[in-house]
Amino acid sequence: ILNVEQSPQSLHVQEGDSTNFTCSFPSSNFYALHWYRWETAKSPKALFVMTLNGDEKKKGRISATLNTKEGYSYLYIKGSQPEDSATYLCAPNNNAGNMLTFGGGTRLMVKP
């Protein structure tokens, strides 16, 4: 079982604050890193899938970077809004196959 760590476990920010959180994973046999957003009472939805070292992806106010050599990814949210409140999950794929190993998630709460 891969050791995937996300920090912090939870985060409270004010509307308008920018924030970031971390996903750490084993760098060996790396193939892809997935980020998902899971809003309360909804299904987890994919945000990004990243494969290359140094990759940076952006969707609106949310962006992510990837360092495969040292085994980490950062997720950034610029100008947080209440609708960004969710649990953010990362999941590396280290076996070139179908299985993802999910981290424990970072629960973000944005206060209006």
Added chain:
Amino acid sequence: DVKVTQSSRYLVKRTGEKVFLECVQDMDHENMFWYRQDPGLGLRLIYFSYDVKMKEKGDIPEGYSVSREKKERFSLILESASTNQTSMYLCASKPLSGTPVYEQYFGPGTRLTVT
């Protein structure tokens, strides 16, 4: 839009009961997965299936079995439910085998309570 549906949102069962959780996807995906989610532990893979009648154990298969008789349907079975199986169960599907870059599509989850 891919749709993954699960048979129940909430389920309450008694210890020792046999429990079936059903998942259906409408996008002809080869791969289907069952996860459970517990606070602070993220999603843990119980079983996955890469084709009809094919299955592989995930990280925590003990106490569970699965069935995939049709491509669109993947069932999780708790042979004899126990209180430590109280959890949120999520089903997911993904196209194509052996491709790490495709996203998984999740159902809404079933919150199972075993009393």
